[in-house]
Amino acid sequence: MTQAATASATGGGDFHVFDTTLRDGAQMEGLRYSVADKLAVAELLDELGVDYIEGGWPGAIPSDTEFFARAADELNFKHAKLVAFGMTRRAASTAADDPGFGALLDSRAPVLCLVAKSDMRHVEQALRTTPEENLAMITDSVRTGREHDRQVFIDCEHFFDGYRHDPVYATLVVKTALDAGAEAVVLCDTNGGSVPSDITAAFTDLRARLLGAGLAPERIRLGMHAQNDTGCAVANTIAAVEAGAMHVQGTANGYGERPGNANLFTVIANLETKLGRKVLPDGGLEKLTRVSHAIAEIANMIPDEHAPYTGHAAFAHKAGIHASAIKADPALYNHVDPVVVGNDMRILVTEMAGRASVELKGRELGIDLSGDKDALDRITRRVKELESKGWSFEAADASFELLVRDEVEGGLPRPFTLDTYRVIVDHDPNGTTVAEATVRVDVEGERVISTAQGNGPVNAIDAALRSALAARHPRLAELTLSDFKVRILAGSKGTDAVTRVLISMSDGEAEWTTVGVAPNLIEASWNALADGLAYGLNRR
Ligand SMILES: CC(=O)SCCNC(=O)CCNC(=O)[C@H](O)C(C)(C)COP(=O)(O)OP(=O)(O)OC[C@H]1O[C@@H](n2cnc3c(N)ncnc32)[C@H](O)[C@@H]1OP(=O)(O)O
Numbered sequence: 001m002t003q004a005a006t007a008s009a010t011g012g013g014d015f016h017v018f019d020t021t022l023r024d025g026a027q028m029e030g031l032r033y034s035v036a037d038k039l040a041v042a043e044l045l046d047e048l049g050v051d052y053i054e055g056g057w058p059g060a061i062p063s064d065t066e067f068f069a070r071a072a073d074e075l076n077f078k079h080a081k082l083v084a085f086g087m088t089r090r091a092a093s094t095a096a097d098d099p100g101f102g103a104l105l106d107s108r109a110p111v112l113c114l115v116a117k118s119d120m121r122h123v124e125q126a127l128r129t130t131p132e133e134n135l136a137m138i139t140d141s142v143r144t145g146r147e148h149d150r151q152v153f154i155d156c157e158h159f160f161d162g163y164r165h166d167p168v169y170a171t172l173v174v175k176t177a178l179d180a181g182a183e184a185v186v187l188c189d190t191n192g193g194s195v196p197s198d199i200t201a202a203f204t205d206l207r208a209r210l211l212g213a214g215l216a217p218e219r220i221r222l223g224m225h226a227q228n229d230t231g232c233a234v235a236n237t238i239a240a241v242e243a244g245a246m247h248v249q250g251t252a253n254g255y256g257e258r259p260g261n262a263n264l265f266t267v268i269a270n271l272e273t274k275l276g277r278k279v280l281p282d283g284g285l286e287k288l289t290r291v292s293h294a295i296a297e298i299a300n301m302i303p304d305e306h307a308p309y310t311g312h313a314a315f316a317h318k319a320g321i322h323a324s325a326i327k328a329d330p331a332l333y334n335h336v337d338p339v340v341v342g343n344d345m346r347i348l349v350t351e352m353a354g355r356a357s358v359e360l361k362g363r364e365l366g367i368d369l370s371g372d373k374d375a376l377d378r379i380t381r382r383v384k385e386l387e388s389k390g391w392s393f394e395a396a397d398a399s400f401e402l403l404v405r406d407e408v409e410g411g412l413p414r415p416f417t418l419d420t421y422r423v424i425v426d427h428d429p430n431g432t433t434v435a436e437a438t439v440r441v442d443v444e445g446e447r448v449i450s451t452a453q454g455n456g457p458v459n460a461i462d463a464a465l466r467s468a469l470a471a472r473h474p475r476l477a478e479l480t481l482s483d484f485k486v487r488i489l490a491g492s493k494g495t496d497a498v499t500r501v502l503i504s505m506s507d508g509e510a511e512w513t514t515v516g517v518a519p520n521l522i523e524a525s526w527n528a529l530a531d532g533l534a535y536g537l538n539r540r
């Protein structure tokens with residue numbers, strides 16, 4: 001860590017984006033970072049341009065102690081400052097003698113963020129100390145941090161509940177921390193039970209009380225830390241900023257304990273695009289989607305498709321009426337240009353599509369359908385008819401493209417046509433199951449028969465088909481099956497259910513998905529497989 005400690009008690013209009021993905025975000029059930037993961041996440045957050053990265057609690061959590069040791073040697077942030085989280089010193093001791101506090105200083109982090117009690121009930125029941133001693137713990141901890149050349153933030157735990165219960169004491173806690181030299185005092189909605197009007201009222205009232213207590217306006221530096229238990233964490237954070245907060249805390253993708261924390265990426269995007277506050281360095285905002293997905297990958301979490309701004313579906317339009325207006329101007333149905341946050345707009349073609357949806361989807365696929373009203377009519381009708389029978393094109397772009405090309409270009413060249421297939425599944429007395437498939441196909445005028453075994457019927461058909469085509473189509477070896485999804489769609493009478501199969505394939509450069517629907521699982525799979533291979537072999 002080459003970052004010099006820059007303890008500063010100067011007030012002013014600077015605004016902080018404070019990320020706590022690696023501390024509070026790591027408190028999420030089911031999430032566990034290795035030290036290497038944490039180092040990688042920290043680098044991504046620095047690249048995005050957040051101001052502070054809270055790395056964990058050194059001294060309390062052994063892997064966090066290791067993270068800070070490695071961070072000090074290995075990380076070289078371009079923009080951010082690394083923050084060590086901890087608590088104010090223990091009651092009836094001194095910060096200088098408190099081993100927990102010592103571990104924070106030993107971490108070499110240039111910034112400390114200390115959680116302090118601000119709800120009288122917590123002081124009495126959890127700390128089991130006096131209100132005065134709690135204030136002394138805050139003063140001593142902030143001053144000691146400052147004496148060691150650290151910036152110090154105070155997180156006021158349970159601030160909003162405490163403020164409702166005893167606003168005089170909660171105000172005194174904030175004033176004490178600011179008087180001691182805290183860079184900012186962060187008001188935490190720890191139980192996450194607040195709604196935006198609570199936040200606005202508390203910030204406004206607290207500011208008036210602090211001014212009344214003699215604090216100069218520029219010394220009132222407040223921040224917001226919102227948990228998402230009411231689903232209002234982002235809204236609460238925005239309400240806080242509108243009420244004067246100059247520091248926002250949150251986590252990547254909203255990871256955190258219980259329903260999580262304020263999604264910092266949504267907060268940042270709202271601040272920049274709605275409130276007109278530039279909070280990231282130049283070029284930062286357009287990295288938002290990539291960084292969000294990269295952190296999900298490291299955290300081993302499936303990215304939230306529907307996350308505002310960064311989700312894959314955040315700018316996906318399914319309704320035909322939306323597409324018809326988007327054709328005139330994408331801004332008519334997008335609240336911001338997706339490119340601003342590094343995302344893309346997508347048009348989904350389903351039974352809800354109209355001609356405009358088909359035209360725009362064609363444009364996405366590089367097929368110009370504009371002006372061909374007959375083709376647009378035919379394709380739209382065909383999509384609606386197939387979807388009513390169970391097909392689903394929204395996740396199967398390759399099947400849609402094959403359908404469009406069939407309608408307007410006489411279809412892509414088919415590398416083979418099926419004559420027959422047969423599959424046998426053997427379950428022997430030892431419990432071993434083997435599937436064997438034989439396919440008979442026409443390949444460029446020649447009839448080819450091939451037999452292969454597999455661990456299941458679809459695997460066996462895939463192997464037999466590949467073996468039949470291998471000599472004429474060596475590129476098949478590059479095409480791998482990356483996903484196989486089956487869904488049974490209930491029929492109207494209960495017994496006439498149909499099966500929908502989605503198959504994703506990749507050639508190492510691109511991935512595409514095809515859909516097959518039939519009353520029989522093997523037939524549905526064959527349809528999807530045959531289309532997937534045909535699409536792949538035609539891909540350039
Ligand atoms: C709202 C938040 O999310 S804050 C972050 C919470 N994160 C964590 O708790 C994760 C890491 N925590 C830990 O590893 C452990 O809980 C430790 C190391 C911090 C403490 O462990 P222990 O010493 O075994 O204490 P334990 O966890 O049982 O209780 C917490 C102690 O801290 C005290 N404490 C709680 N908050 C504060 C505070 N702000 N300032 C000073 N002391 C505090 C409690 O009164 C209690 O004291 P006691 O030991 O005298 O009963």
Ligand SMILES: CC(=O)C(=O)O
Nearest residue numbers: 024155157158188190
């Ligand atoms: C500090 C913190 O994480 C909270 O109060 O929620």
